Amino acid sequence: MICKTQDDINGMLLAGKLTAEALKYAESLIKPNISTLELDKLIEKYIIDRGAKPSFLHYEGYPASICASVNSYVVHGIPSKDVILKEGDIISIDVGVIINGYNGDAARTFPVGKISPDKERLIRVTKECFFEGIKNLAVGKKLGELSFAIQNHAESNGYSVVRELVGHGIGHNMHEAPEVPNYGLKTSGVRVKEGMCLAVEPMINMGERYVYVAEDGWGIITRDGKPSAHYENTVIVTSNGVLITTLQNEDFCI
Ligand code: MF3
Numbered sequence: 608m609i610c611k612t613q614d615d616i617n618g619m620l621l622a623g624k625l626t627a628e629a630l631k632y633a634e635s636l637i638k639p640n641i642s643t644l645e646l647d648k649l650i651e652k653y654i655i656d657r658g659a660k661p662s663f664l665h666y667e668g669y670p671a672s673i674c675a676s677v678n679s680y681v682v683h684g685i686p687s688k689d690v691i692l693k694e695g696d697i698i699s700i701d702v703g704v705i706i707n708g709y710n711g712d713a714a715r716t717f718p719v720g721k722i723s724p725d726k727e728r729l730i731r732v733t734k735e736c737f738f739e740g741i742k743n744l745a746v747g748k749k750l751g752e753l754s755f756a757i758q759n760h761a762e763s764n765g766y767s768v769v770r771e772l773v774g775h776g777i778g779h780n781m782h783e784a785p786e787v788p789n790y791g792l793k794t795s796g797v798r799v800k801e802g803m804c805l806a807v808e809p810m811i812n813m814g815e816r817y818v819y820v821a822e823d824g825w826g827i828i829t830r831d832g833k834p835s836a837h838y839e840n841t842v843i844v845t846s847n848g849v850l851i852t853t854l855q856n857e858d859f860c861i
């Protein structure tokens with residue numbers, strides 16, 4: 608959506624705040640021996656108890672409230688009692704909430720206990736990709752400037768960018784136009800408008816960029832079996848800079 612009023616901005620900020628809080632809560636739960644289904648149930652309750660709705664549940668038939676993607680899973684891992692976290696894993700948690708008709712959508716990759724330095728670096732660079740991207744996001748620029756910056760940061764660190772999935776517009780619906788690719792030419796994409804709300808979500812692979820779909824029809828997995836990380840925030844482009852709705856404890860503006 609394009610935020611037209613202060614009420615729209617406030618609506619997006621509240622949805623974003625709850626999304627960020629749900630992710631903070633998720634982080635506090637992550638430890639060896641918990642299953643991804645237990646995480647799903649606890650986070651679902653957390654969202655509902657705050658008067659919001661988990662937007663993923665039943666979305667196009669998706670059966671859970673979070674996506675929980677471990678190691679070589681890029682995104683859309685369906686929570687399961689059989690997926691038990693162990694020391695050294697990385698897990699990407701993606702959460703969406705809807706409240707008062709506004710959406711928040713965000714993801715983080717978390718370490719389970721102590722992880723290898725190469726996984727730590729993957730998580731750090733994926734987060735940096737997001738921030739490099741939004742440094743190049745501004746009213747009047749082409750969206751491709753963000754896409755190019757993300758791809759450039761990932762590839763110059765020896766990683767690859769997943770191309771089959773992209774970020775998206777967001778607002779009254781979780782998925783709206785435009786698409787927000789994490790790769791591409793600076794001259795590509797739409798021209799960024801004031802009030803545009805976007806979910807920017809680099810998905811970065813340690814190895815090759817190629818992925819396949821799991822047998823459940825949802826999970827996206829790296830073809831080479833190497834780890835992947837995800838970092839997503841919902842942002843609003845204003846004439847004074849980019850507001851990040853899903854970062855907590857700071858009215859974050861770049
Ligand atoms: N956060 C995901 C996205 O950005 C949505 C998860 S797919 C769902 O596209 F089906 F689980 F909702």
Ligand code: CO
Nearest residue numbers: 712806808839
């Ligand atoms: Co998203």
